[in-house]
Amino acid sequence: MSYPPPPGGWQDPQSSPPVDPYAPVDPYAVAKSPYPQPAGDPYAVPGGYPPPGAYPPPGAYPGYAPPTSKTNSLAIVALVLSLVGFTSCITAPIGAIMGHVARKQIRETGEQGEGMAKAAIIVGWILTALLVALIVFYIVMIVIAVNSDSSSSY
Numbered sequence: 032m033s034y035p036p037p038p039g040g041w042q043d044p045q046s047s048p049p050v051d052p053y054a055p056v057d058p059y060a061v062a063k064s065p066y067p068q069p070a071g072d073p074y075a076v077p078g079g080y081p082p083p084g085a086y087p088p089p090g091a092y093p094g095y096a097p098p099t100s101k102t103n104s105l106a107i108v109a110l111v112l113s114l115v116g117f118t119s120c121i122t123a124p125i126g127a128i129m130g131h132v133a134r135k136q137i138r139e140t141g142e143q144g145e146g147m148a149k150a151a152i153i154v155g156w157i158l159t160a161l162l163v164a165l166i167v168f169y170i171v172m173i174v175i176a177v178n179s180d181s182s183s184s185y
Contacts, residue, residue, distance in 0.1 A: 127155025
């Protein structure tokens, strides 16, 4: 079914031609691009390939950049020990001390891990302080229990 052109013999550039809804559709048809396509091989290298031997010799370019500095392993161990201190408070002071040593090593070597070492120090000393407070509390309770008048009326 075709429609007659509009009066005046001109076609509106904004309107598309009418589509017949009952026309058979080809599922393998490729839609045309509204943009102009360059002629020739679409995969060709612009300007062509350089002639053989035009590439720079091996070693003409510098190698890859050196990898970034690694993380200080003592900082990792210190953080792990400080965090394990939540379950066994014995490792918390060890982690805090190792955190101090790791920060010194990081300043000397320039490795990564400054934040982990600082976190190990903070967590380790806080847990150590809580452990000392708990021990002092138990000692005070034991002293109070021993010194209390324990007379019974049997």
